[in-house]
Amino acid sequence: MTDALTDTGPRRSRRAPAGRRAKPPRRRRRVWRWIALSLVLLVLAAGGVGYWLYNDLNGNIKGVDLEKAIGDDRPRKLPTSGQNLLVLGSDSRSGANASLGTGNVSGARSDTALVIHIPEGRKKAVAVSIPRDTLVTRPECTGKDGSALPSAKRVMFNSVYSLAGPACVVKTVEQMSGVRMDHFVEIDFAGFKGLVDAIGGVTVTVDQDIHDKSSGLDLSAGTHRLDGTQSLQFVRTRHGIGDGSDLGRIGLQQQFLIALLSEIKKQDLLGSPTKAFRIADKLTESLTTDSGLASLTKLADFGRSMNGVDPSTMETIMLPVRYDTQDPNRVVAAQPQAGQLWQALRKDQEIPESAKKSPATGG
Structure with missing residues (x-):
């Protein structure tokens, strides 16, 4: 039998059996595995940074x-x-x-x-x-300290925030206008x-x-x-x-x-x-x-x-x-x-x- 390493005759193409896909050479498979692994690492790294940035910004909002x-x-x-x-x-x-x-x-x-x-x-x-x-009627609200804040007439509009926070300002605007605030x-x-x-x-x-x-x-x-x-x-x-x-x-x-x-x-x-x-x-x-x-x-x-x-x-x-x-x-x-x-x-x-x-x- 002729040694495969010294054979200089014509090479016969190897076909995969019917129904099976031919495998790429082993070296090429290794290259593609490294490329795939690198892409996965890049995606994971980018995703990690993106997730960190998203969480960082998202955590800012109260x-x-x-x-x-x-x-x-x-x-x-x-x-x-x-x-x-x-x-x-x-x-x-x-x-x-x-x-x-x-x-x-x-x-x-x-x-x-x-x-x-x-x-x-x-x-x-x-x-x-x-x-x-503007002098307004402040509705009953919860104060910033958690206590009940009774309704009061003829209070300055901008004082409502300092006493009871933004939710009470929303409530005050809604009651003085009859307009519901969506946000x-x-x-x-x-x-x-x-x-x-x-x-x-x-x-x-x-x-x-x-x-x-x-x-x-x-x-x-x-x-x-x-x-x-x-x-x-x-x-x-x-x-x-x-x-x-x-x-x-x-x-x-x-x-x-x-x-x-x-x-x-x-x-x-x-x-x-x-x-x-x-x-x-x-x-x-x-x-x-x-x-x-x-x-x-x-x-x-x-x-x-x-x-x-x-x-x-x-x-x-x-x-x-x-x-x-x-x-x-x-x-x-x-x-x-x-x-x-x-x-x-x-x-x-x-x-x-x-x-x-x-x-x-x-x-």
């Missing part, structure tokens, strides 16, 4: 169960009432916020409150600002500043010089790109515009809201995962939501459902108010304008022009 905190004493959700979101800006001076406040203020208050209404179809939105100096989102000073810095600033245009020693804002008339610190000063400015009251500040807050949403919408976050993570990290670490939004997936789903809303078409309105007859430093909801506004939101209808006029600002 959630509040509104159903448990408020109970059944809530307005009925109408089938055609769209979506209603309460956005709170907290002026807490604790933690990372300590260096961002001004003045000798303890505790925390809802420095900014916006009811954002998204009609059915989600193609536009309406933002209603509630002045923080709420709260962000504090540090989170707001970090978000603006993460997206590279926000551009605003002012038609007059603004010099406010209290907030620290110093802007000349014209267009400016504001960083996080300047943006915080901008939305907190009250003494450098109008009559120096909280009502003048609301105009700047609404202007900035539109500019911020427009900036976020136009940025290519999918094309820059690093920037997307940085924004998500800054946002979630200072974010409190209802339990229905208290995860990255829930927030992402809600955000995608709002994708058709163009910030440039958002209508901004201040709750119609008049100065209180007993205390001229406070305001109360003006009737019938406020009632007309809330009714339009409840029924998902066009807001009448009369409901957009506030006697305290001369219309």
Whole structure:
């Protein structure tokens, strides 16, 4: 028999028996096993990092169960009432916020409150600002220390948060408006500043010089790109515009809201995962939501459902108010304008022009 190692004759091709697949040479099988093993390791490594990043961001979000905190004493959700979101800006001076406040203020208050209404179809939105100096009736709530907090009349709206937290603010807004809040989102000073810095600033245009020693804002008339610190000063400015009251500040807050949403919408976050993570990290670490939004997936789903809303078409309105007859430093909801506004939101209808006029600002 000829030795296989020295055989130089023609080689006969080896065919696999019928019904069986020919095996690749042993060396080639080893190469493919190493490639497969490497791919598995890469997937596992990437999955581990992705899981860690997801858990890290997800763990930042603080959630509040509104159903448990408020109970059944809530307005009925109408089938055609769209979506209603309460956005709170907290002026807490604790933690990372300590260096961002001004003045000798303890505790925390809802420095900014916006009811954002998204009609059915989600193609536009309406933002209603509630002045923080508005006198309201606070419903019975559970205090931050866990004790029962009785109902009280003629309390400042922004004091509700400091005494009983965001769930009681939601309950207060629902009872004063008759509009059920589907969700709420709260962000504090540090989170707001970090978000603006993460997206590279926000551009605003002012038609007059603004010099406010209290907030620290110093802007000349014209267009400016504001960083996080300047943006915080901008939305907190009250003494450098109008009559120096909280009502003048609301105009700047609404202007900035539109500019911020427009900036976020136009940025290519999918094309820059690093920037997307940085924004998500800054946002979630200072974010409190209802339990229905208290995860990255829930927030992402809600955000995608709002994708058709163009910030440039958002209508901004201040709750119609008049100065209180007993205390001229406070305001109360003006009737019938406020009632007309809330009714339009409840029924998902066009807001009448009369409901957009506030006697305290001369219309």
